[in-house]
Amino acid sequence: MSEKEDETSGLYKVGDPPHIHIGFDKNQLMLKTFLLMSIIAYASVMVMGIQALFHILIALGTVLIVHGTMDSYQKWRGIKPTYDSPASPLVAGMIVGLCMPIAAPYLVTAVVAFLTMFVFKYMQGKYFDHKYLNPAATSKSVLFLALAGVFRFVDSEIAARVYHPHHQELDLLSAEGFEGAMWIFRGETVPLLGAEVSATQGLFFWQTHGWIGGASGVVVLIVGIVAAYWLRYKWRIILSTLGTMTILAVGTGLYLGGDPLLRVAFHVFTGSVIFMAFFMATEPQSTPMPENSQYIFGISLAILTFVLQIYNVVGGSLYALVIMNMATPLLDMIVIKSPYGHRESKGGG
Template sequence: MAYVQKLKYLCSKKASPHKHKRLRKMGIQNSDKIPMTKDLLMKYTLLALCAIAFLSYFAWGLPSLVISLISVGVAVGCDFLLSMVMGSKGPKNTMSAAVFGLIVAMSYSLGLPIAMATETIPTLAGGYEQYMYPAIISAFGLIVFKKLQGLAGRKYVNPAAIAKLLILGLLFMPAISSLLPADHVAVIDLQNPLTESAFEGFPSYYPMETTIFGSTLLTSYAIDPANPYTFGSFENPLPDVLYNMLVVKYHGWIGGFSSIIVMAIGVLLFAVCRRYIKWRITLSYLVATVLFAGVMGFIYGGDPILRIIFHLFIGSSIFLAFFMATDPATTPITHTGQLIFGIGLGVLTILIQVYTGFLGGSILALVIMNLTSPVLDNVGKLRQQRKKIEAKLPDAKHDATFMTYDCMRCGACMNVCVNALSPILIKQAHDKQDANKLMKLNAEYCAGCGNCNFVCPARIDLESYTLGYNMSTKDGKEIEQKFLNGTEDENIGVYTKIFSAKGSVDGQDGGVVTDLLLSGMQNDIFDSAIVVKRTDGYWAEAVVAENIDDVKEAKGTKYIRVNMMAKLKDLIAKGKRKIAIVGTACQVRAIRRLQKILLKKYANLELTIIGLFCYEIFDYQKLKEETKRLLDVDLDLAEKTQIQKGQYIVQIDGKEHSVSVKELNAAVEKRCIHCPDFTAIYSDISVGSVGSPDGYSTVIVRSDVGQKLLQKLDLAKGEVDKEEVTKLSILKKKRAQKNMAA
């Protein structure tokens, strides 16, 4: 059942009381509430931009509002028309289009007051151009860089930024000499702010050398160039610079008219949508800009404070930092990647402004850094860890509709994953059938908690794409038809034989699994096996067994979950094509899903999957704590552990300590309560102690591969109590249904 269907069911009257308890655990306090959606996020952003657009009227007058209306109208209109033409490939997204249109308007440059007479584009220059070019940028950006670029699977550059650069720069510069505002190119020599020659053509100023930079800023960016000083003095223009750069300036982007207002509204938006907006980019950009501007001040001299203020607050910088640099679709998804992105953006901005004289350097720097995002996505990915984290889910937000959108790359799913996975990257790898990427991302290690689905504002069913997640009926039938054969039993799965057996090796519950592995290696059914071995106390990891000694060293059951994919990836990379894997039901599901993908690339790949009966497994850290509390033993010193007749048994120094499995509920892995599979129904052969007498194992043969593995193996066989196996299978299935795993 898809996540949206689950949530609808939870909110329905049909849901039983325990379902509403789960609803409250998910953060939903009332049955008519669901978490943040993309539309809601766009509404908050649109409100923030509208506030800036409205307030800009007091600096720029009515034309700034007209430009905003034109840009939004063109963007929304193009979005509507394209949705009719493109259909499902380009669905209508009015709210997102409106946000895009406003960003285009807010990033429209108005030029220098002292250059108004010669500017052709700025609003205050008059003429139809002041409205034509924002409309062109809005249409071009939405069609080419928002809609068509989206067909590639992701957006590589910020649509508003690249559209502005192309329309105002590259496309028309050969034909029209001044489509970029004249002040955007080589007005101030930032490499030499201490000499009068650096400002040739400007009014002559003779203040102290360290104030020339500030005087020039005032001359260029004050409302009245003839009398720029209001609060400061001729010798100390810093107060006036602060007023112009922070409170109100009459130059640059409409959205940058007041740095204080933009920052206040931006911070408020970040606070409301903190889980979904990439504030780390803004923070690292601002810090990097301050530090690198200080370095430039040290290199070239001048007042360092003035230089820092200039690079932080000139025209576009602040608006870009809060409303463009954080665009989720074109920026890195990992926290580390976001920090690197912000630092790179700050450094590039200053380099462009200092060494090219292009004072709109931040927008060019943004486009350049956007192109690094696919690489930065792979930097600092969250990794699986021993100690699980408890993710705190956000409060739900009211929204009456359920719609699914393309991923907006906010990264919220990664922040709440209890196993530190990357759910959206796993889904994208699954969509591309990229087996290597799935293995690299530990796609089978999902805990089944549903946190990723809950926080996703695009309402994407991320949980179902993790390899270990429960099979749909359709997927399960495909696996059975492709890999299994025999009689179908609704409780224990497809099988040809079921019997009780005892192996020749002294192992757990008859040592059958060890015998199967040894027989497979000796008869060349497989040349390596992925098994689980204790490596540090009771902590266990997946290891590769390539000989008899390796297999024997790994014997015995470990009741904690391990990552198998990394070892499978390594073996395939080494050219191994005959591989055995021993795992629990969730691991078997993951391997089968992956096997379907791998066979398309490696047709000669032969996997032998031995499944283990499993009602539940434990979190290593919590199991240690619970056994210490209940049995007063150190689990890391255990020689052997076993679950038998409802008891968890720990053997230390030859002495057995036991506790009811029910008393260990606090240590059970969360995903186990969602899993309906007790007997690993998609394996080639399943093995477990339930249904057999002491010292024996129940064996269920499910495929020709499983039958082949048994052919040359001499096992002592006995009768099995199938009803006992069926009983536990039904209990686990009912528990899963109760906890909405199916």
């Protein structure tokens, strides 16, 4: 019949179906993510002290300043604001705060937060059709690489506090070397209980070193599971990352030596793995859509992380994540699942 014609002059507005929406939007998704991460932040401050709070507040403050400035600029120029609420910037700020090592200088936290918000959220979003790289992970990786370079040539305290040169001397491949390296996680006394924790207990419950967001691996695990279920994160990435890390840790323990449980505690429950797996590796824009690709993403991420971790590369899990982010467009192209009608020949089933 005749061609569809433009319809603008009628009494009613016209539009395609559906005419109803679930009512759950991305600002709510971000806000709920932020609230859940606040529980982790609270636990981190309890374990690591006021320094952790300063890092978190500096990161949040920096992203809010960048967001406020950009928002004002965009409104002034008559451009549609990139973010219609501060929910997404708040999540970015919280992630930056929680993924910083407690020993890092506050200035580094502020710079990472700035790079995250300005370069890898605003600019990446502006110049590409979506964010291919996880903003916080990429910012931290870029800065850490730069500081590592600085440390090689300049005797910089800031670089040293981020780069941790003593990590280069650790031998995580042998049983003795591994167990010896774990001294840093034991001996802490838990307030109120007054109990001194072993390295394994420390890694599970009470870490005063490493990522702020990993201060209590168990809290991250519980909050992460709740968030993944409640907000429908890409759970296959979490499962395959943590599952693969666990298998590799147990396998390494059995093959190379070292208490397998301690290996699991170290390789899975440090913040750079468990916090990353739940709250960074599931960042939706930079991770694959097809379900099977998410498994491949998670397994590959775990293998890369494990290798970098065992060879003492500081920030290894974030480099691994950035590498996997780059592989995402390729992973989106493959392993598309068969839809309804393609799975059963002749309709059997």
